[in-house]
Amino acid sequence: MEYKEDDYLMISGIQHFKFCRRQWALIHIEQQWAENVHTIVGELMHKKVHDPYLKEKRKDMLITRALPVSSRMLGVRGECDVVEFHKCEDGVKLYGHRGLYQIFPVEYKKGKPKISEEDILQLAAQAMCLEEMFSTVVTEGALFYGETRRREVVAITEELRCQVKEMFQEMHQYYERCYTPKVKWSKRCNGCSLKDICLPKLGKAISVKDYMNQVLLEEEV
Template structure:
């Protein structure tokens, strides 16, 4: 199956979807967004990395920034923070450059390595787009973490690829239905930039009508 360009979802959405399906739907379906200190720091970091007019060459490595990528089979599009093209014996040809090159995506994150796989999934999705665009395998990439100022290599395994396919398929189903999942409160909700929109503690304990009544009652006191 191939998707039309008008139905493409954002690659970065897989981070939100893995963290919380409701958060993803609030942002990508309902178009709601709130800034917090974490999102602001992350945005500033990406602005420093992204310069679509800058391509560097360091010895046998060509570095492209803010490279647009997409996949018809996954129905996604976005930008890679950095894609490095390493000169090799068996790779692709790049216009204006001699020799053959392999493809190596690098995603930038403000924090430190996570125990969960959101960052790896986003990188894997980018790698799968690059494979489709350049018709060559991308077996490894890296995530650079600003807090530790170091790259963490990531093997693009079949397990990661399968989870990427499964998650984007589910995301397309939600998007087509305009479906926003119900709240599932967890400790992670306290750090979410959308907690004031989502109202995760509301959950199933009280109705919206009751919650609003309680809030109005507090204001009258």
């Protein structure tokens, strides 16, 4: 199946969707947004990286920034923070450059590596877009974290590719239905910039019917 460009979703949305499906729907379907210290720090970090006019050449490596990417098969579009093209014996040809190159995407993140997979899934989605655009295979990429100032190399496995495909299929289904899932409160909600819009703790409140039944049971006792 191929998607039309009008139906494309944002690649970056996969990290919101993995973190919280309701958060993704509030941002990408209902167009709700709010800033907090975490989002501002992340935005400042990306501004330093995203200069589409800045291209570098370091020996046998070409570096591009803010490279637009998309995929008809996934129905997504977005930008890669950094894509490195490493000269090799078996790779793709680049217009205006001699030789063959291997593609290596790098996604910049604030903070430190997470236990959860939202950053890894976003990087894998970018790699899959690059594979489709350049008719090649991207075997790995990296996540650079601002707090540790280190790269974490990520293997782009078939398992990751399957997760990305399934998640974007679900996201497209939600988007077509304009469906915002119900809230499921957890401790992670405290760090979300949308908590005052989402009001997660209201999701824990019982219904009037349940409340009245509870009161009646207490009176009987």
